[in-house]
Structure formats: C-alpha cells, structure tokens
Amino acid sequence: MNTNPTRTRSPLREIAAYAGLAYGLALAVAVALPDAQINLLLSVMVPTVAVTILTFTYFEKGERRALWGSFGLRRLGLRTWLPALFLPFLLCGAAYGTALLVGAGELTDVHVTVAGALDWTLNLVVGLVIMTVVIMGEEIGWRGYLLPRVQELTDKRRAAVLTGLMHGLFHLPLICLATTYDTGGNRWITAPAAVVTITAGGVFYAWLRDRSGSIWPVAVAHNSVNTVFDMGASLVVASSPASLVYVAGETGFATLGACAAMAVVVLMRAKVWRTTEVPVAVSRPAEPVRA
Numbered sequence: 001m002n003t004n005p006t007r008t009r010s011p012l013r014e015i016a017a018y019a020g021l022a023y024g025l026a027l028a029v030a031v032a033l034p035d036a037q038i039n040l041l042l043s044v045m046v047p048t049v050a051v052t053i054l055t056f057t058y059f060e061k062g063e064r065r066a067l068w069g070s071f072g073l074r075r076l077g078l079r080t081w082l083p084a085l086f087l088p089f090l091l092c093g094a095a096y097g098t099a100l101l102v103g104a105g106e107l108t109d110v111h112v113t114v115a116g117a118l119d120w121t122l123n124l125v126v127g128l129v130i131m132t133v134v135i136m137g138e139e140i141g142w143r144g145y146l147l148p149r150v151q152e153l154t155d156k157r158r159a160a161v162l163t164g165l166m167h168g169l170f171h172l173p174l175i176c177l178a179t180t181y182d183t184g185g186n187r188w189i190t191a192p193a194a195v196v197t198i199t200a201g202g203v204f205y206a207w208l209r210d211r212s213g214s215i216w217p218v219a220v221a222h223n224s225v226n227t228v229f230d231m232g233a234s235l236v237v238a239s240s241p242a243s244l245v246y247v248a249g250e251t252g253f254a255t256l257g258a259c260a261a262m263a264v265v266v267l268m269r270a271k272v273w274r275t276t277e278v279p280v281a282v283s284r285p286a287e288p289v290r291a
Contacts, residue, residue: 011152017058018146021050022170030173037180044134047141047170054145071144077212084208084221085128091262092228095254096236099247105236124227132223136215142167142202143209143218156210156273161263164202168195184245193251200259201225203266210272 025046033039055064099105142163150159174181175191182190208217229249238244247254267273 011149030177034178045137072214075214077214077217080212080217084217088224091258095248096232098254104243104247160206164199168198190251200263203263
C-alpha cells in the first residue's frame with residue numbers, strides 16, 4: 001500500500017547536478033594540467049563525461065536509453081548543415097577581415113600551388129569530419145542534455161541564452177588558469193569577451209538543435225567556428241603585440257559584435273521558437289515509496 005507521496009523528477013536538480021560535475025571537472029583539468037596541451041582535449045570531453053556519470057548515478061536503468069535517445073544522435077538533421085557549416089565561416093571570417101582593415105593584423109606570405117591547394121582542401125575536409133565527432137564531447141552535454149532541461153524552466157529564447165552563458169562560463173578555468181587557451185591579451189578583458197561571444201554563439205547552436213532535433217548540426221557549427229579561428233590564426237598575424245586578440249578570434253570584439261548581431265536576429269526571427277511546445281527530454285517517472 002502506498003502511504004507516502006511519490007517522488008517526481010526535477011529539471012532544476014538535473015541541471016544543478018550536471019553543472020556541478022562539468023564545472024568541477026573543468027576546474028580540475030585546468031588546475032592539474034595548466035601547461036599541457038592535452039588539457040584542451042580533456043576539457044572538450046568533460047561535458048560528455050559529466051553526462052555519463054549522471055547516466056549511471058542519477059538516472060535509473062529504465063531511463064538511460066531514453067536519456068541518450070533524446071540527444072538526437074541517430075538523426076543527422078541534414079537540412080541545417082548548410083547554415084551550420086557556412087555561417088560561422090562568414091561571421092568569424094569577417095572578424096579577421098575587420099582586423100586587416102583596421103590594421104590590427106597582416107596577412108602572412110602564402111605561396112599557392114595546385115598541389116598545395118589540393119592538400120590543404122583535403123586536410124580541411126578530413127579535419128572538419130574528425131573534429132566534428134570530437135566536438136560532440138562538448139555538445140552532448142550543452143545542447144544535448146542541458147538545453148532541453150533549461151527549456152523546461154523558461155521559454156526557448158531565454159533557454160538559448162542561458163545555456164550559451166553556462167557554456168561560456170565553462171571555459172573560464174582554461175582561460176584564467178591555464179597557459180594553452182586564449183592566452184593573448186589581458187585576461188580581465190579577454191575572458192569576459194570570450195564568455196559573451198560563446199553565449200551569443202550558443203543562441204545559434206540552440207536554434208540548430210531545435211530546428212533539426214539533432215546535435216549533429218550543432219557539432220558541425222561548433223567545429224566550423226574552431227576551424228575558422230585556427231585558419232585565421234595561421235593566415236593573419238598581429239601587427240602589434242596582442243592587437244589581433246582584441247579584434248578577431250574568440251576574444252575579439254569584432255567577433256563578439258558579429259555573433260551578438262546574429263544572436264539578436266535569431267532570437268527575433270526564429271520560427272521554431274514561436275511555439276510553446278516543450279522539447280522532448282527524459283521523463284523520470286513517479287516512483288512510489290512503499291510502506
């Protein structure tokens with residue numbers, strides 16, 4: 001006979017559990033390995049590690065398949081791959097163009113040959129494919145697990161911004177404590193700039209997630225951003241110490257402005273967020289406590 005009230009799931013508790021694990025592990029990586037390049041890869045994998053830990057400690061056996069099924073891993077969402085791939089190239093590439101226009105950077109000497117161009121294109125394609133899979137280590141956590149739960153507590157536009165902000169704050173241990181990530185410039189300036197830029201980018205990632213029902217397009221877009229930053233860093237050199245850092249790249253104000261403008265447009269015009277439908281998330285069934 002059931003004499004006690006049933007226990008229901010709490011999206012807020014699920015969010016807090018994930019955030020505690022993700023931030024705690026990110027801080028541990030930055031403190032333990034501040035100068036090792038592997039801290040970048042380990043940090044990328046932290047969100048998925050956090051979700052995996054929760055899978056086997058927080059969720060019951062009967063809920064685990066549904067949890068991972070809700071991430072959209074079996075759905076490619078191909079119709080959103082085009083904007084996912086090219087919009088980051090356009091926005092972040094424009095930031096490096098701005099750096100050239102204002103004199104913050106200069107183009108490196110590039111000698112183009114047919115063989116070199118073919119080799120560069122092949123490397124770019126292979127890198128996009130491989131690193132998209134790697135970057136899933138982050139997106140399984142942020143747009144796979146976290147975003148739908150934040151959407152249960154507020155509307156989808158606010159959820160997009162809040163999830164992006166939480167993702168941005170996740171980068172602070174590496175920026176502030178390590179020597180391998182966003183190291184140029186004054187960290188009191190570059191760290192907040194990076195957080196705001198990632199928050200704005202998170203709006204686009206959330207739109208891709210809700211538009212496609214999958215996190216594959218999100219991983220494609222996230223990897224496209226990283227690819228543009230790597231290409232920009234190799235093709236454009238700073239004309240004066242740290243000048244490029246404040247204009248382009250993840251910590252640049254031109255990048256921040258482009259991403260913020262894009263985020264405002266998406267927030268205002270996204271049709272997928274004009275409904276009140278709550279996204280599919282793992283539902284924890286009520287569990288009766290038996291006397």
